Amino acid sequence: MGSMGNSASLWKKRLGGLFCAAALLAMTAGAASADDKPFTFVALGDMPYGKPAKVYAPFKTLIGQVNALNPAFTIHIGDTKSGSTPCSDEMLLEQLAFMNSFDAPLVYTPGDNEWTDCHRRKAGRFDPIERLSFLRKHYFSHGPRSLGKVPMKIERQSDLMKEYAKYPENSRFVKEGVHFVAAHVVGSNNNFEVRVRRAIKEFFARDAANVAWLKTGFDRAIAVKARALVLAIHADMFKPGFFRAKKEAFSGASGFKRFGDTLIKKAAAFKKPILLIYGDSHKYKTTRPFQKKAPNVVALQVFGAKQMHAVKVTVDTNKPAVFDIQPVKNKALTN
Numbered sequence: 001m002g003s004m005g006n007s008a009s010l011w012k013k014r015l016g017g018l019f020c021a022a023a024l025l026a027m028t029a030g031a032a033s034a035d036d037k038p039f040t041f042v043a044l045g046d047m048p049y050g051k052p053a054k055v056y057a058p059f060k061t062l063i064g065q066v067n068a069l070n071p072a073f074t075i076h077i078g079d080t081k082s083g084s085t086p087c088s089d090e091m092l093l094e095q096l097a098f099m100n101s102f103d104a105p106l107v108y109t110p111g112d113n114e115w116t117d118c119h120r121r122k123a124g125r126f127d128p129i130e131r132l133s134f135l136r137k138h139y140f141s142h143g144p145r146s147l148g149k150v151p152m153k154i155e156r157q158s159d160l161m162k163e164y165a166k167y168p169e170n171s172r173f174v175k176e177g178v179h180f181v182a183a184h185v186v187g188s189n190n191n192f193e194v195r196v197r198r199a200i201k202e203f204f205a206r207d208a209a210n211v212a213w214l215k216t217g218f219d220r221a222i223a224v225k226a227r228a229l230v231l232a233i234h235a236d237m238f239k240p241g242f243f244r245a246k247k248e249a250f251s252g253a254s255g256f257k258r259f260g261d262t263l264i265k266k267a268a269a270f271k272k273p274i275l276l277i278y279g280d281s282h283k284y285k286t287t288r289p290f291q292k293k294a295p296n297v298v299a300l301q302v303f304g305a306k307q308m309h310a311v312k313v314t315v316d317t318n319k320p321a322v323f324d325i326q327p328v329k330n331k332a333l334t335n
Contacts, residue, residue, distance in 0.1 A: 036176040036227065038316035042066050042328065045077035045111065045234065045279035046304025050085075052094070058308055058332035059098065065328060066310055067103040072175060073152060074102050077279045077302060078111025078186065078234035087118035087126045089134065096139060096147070105152035107180070110135055110169055111234040111279070112187040128191070129198060140168035157213050164209040172217055177227045178315055178322075181217035183210045183259070185233040187280040190255030203255060211262050218266035227317040228273040231263070236280035236301065238289055267294035273322040275313070279304050284311070286325060300325060308333060 044062075048055040066074060080095035081087075092114065099106050114135055118126035144159060145151035157170035164170075172181045184206060191206070193199035214231075221229050237256040254260075267274050267290065274297045276289075282304035289299045303309040310328040 036178075036317050038314060038318075039072045039176055040069065040312055040314045041175075042069065042071045042074040042310050042312055043077065043232075043277050043300065043302050044074065044310040045302050046079040046282050047308050048080075048098075049082040049305045049308075055308070058330055060101075061332035062308060062310060062328075062330045063098065063101055065331060069312060069328070071104050071312070073105040073107060073146065074148070075180075075182070075230075075232050075277060076106060076108045077232055077277055078109050079113045079279060079304065080111065081113055082305070083113045083117045083120060084122040086122075086124040087114065087131050088124060092131075092134065093138065099147045100149060102148045103150065104148055105146040105150060106148035107146050107154065107171060107173075107182055107232070108139060108169075109171075109182040109232055109234060110139075110184055110186060112191070116186055116188045116191045129202060132202075136166075136168060146171075146173075157209060161209075161212065161216075164212060167206065167209045167213070170209065170213045172213075172220075174226075176315070177317055179217065179221040179226045179229045180232070181214065181229065182232045183213055185210055185235045185237070185256065185259055187235045190235060190259075192255030207255070207258055210259050214259065214262050215266060218270055221272075222270055226272065228275070228315070228322045229270060230275045230277065232277045234279055236278055238287075238299075239281065263297075264290050264294050267297050271296060274298070275300060275323045277302065282307060284309070284327060298323065303327070 048059040076099060080098075081091055085091060099108060115128050115131040117123055118128050118131045139147070140156070142151075144154055144156055146154050152173065154171045154173040156168045158165045158168040167184065169184045170182065172179065174180070190203060191199050192203045218229070235256060237260055276297055276299040278299065279302050281301060283301055284303045284307065285301050287299045288295055288297065290297050300311065302311050308330050312326045312328050314324040314326070315322060316324070
């Protein structure tokens, strides 16, 4: 009995050690490490704009250039078509096919032209809510995986937060100690269309989901001492009327106020380098939009529309300037 008792006690200790190790592994998943290696990714969006016969060929050239760079992944910040081209099933599925022609994984967050603005005459007078459902069904129904020829594993809000099961487009992942978060924040004032009851209802529900996703993303990064964070959205939240630079606060009539205020607060608490990637206004630039309250945020607006170029971001958490940002000019448009 004494021998059996000692054996049982020994097994309990071993099992306890295994459980502790597993718990520690779970807690440190995504945490910073001295072994984190530099890597590159590509960001683009607001393309291809125009008639397929004219813009698809140069867009394919750009995709080929991105594939030649062999990035770890690509981030598409939405607006896969212009607001004046049809929001037909055919058009949206063609853009999905483009995304799946990238060799590396591709993470996509929707823009307004894919659904919010589809009520426009030139866009075909579609029902925006129905178009959003179409996007979710075809772009985000493939489980916890990205798009691209070789998808990578990602986490989706719909899988992790039961109260937000309708938002599979909100995603996150970790690469070399850097946390990436994608949130569904779109142009056209984030669909906060006060004259349309259905739009108001949709906006408030999605805005709550986005704010919750942003909070948990930052809380997770802070808990594991992540070395940097990248946030990808579509909307240019800094257009006149939406953002008052002097007061660093979003206007009360803005569909970006709660999300923007939450970003400022969480970014200030995180303290580490943050790269906010967005599009919508089609002007390549980098700024520090929250210079006083969250100076650790660098905002990158990608190319778009007629400027059908991409941006390469090299990430090295061992350098003071974690993010090195370089344009990738489309050869089909620069020759």
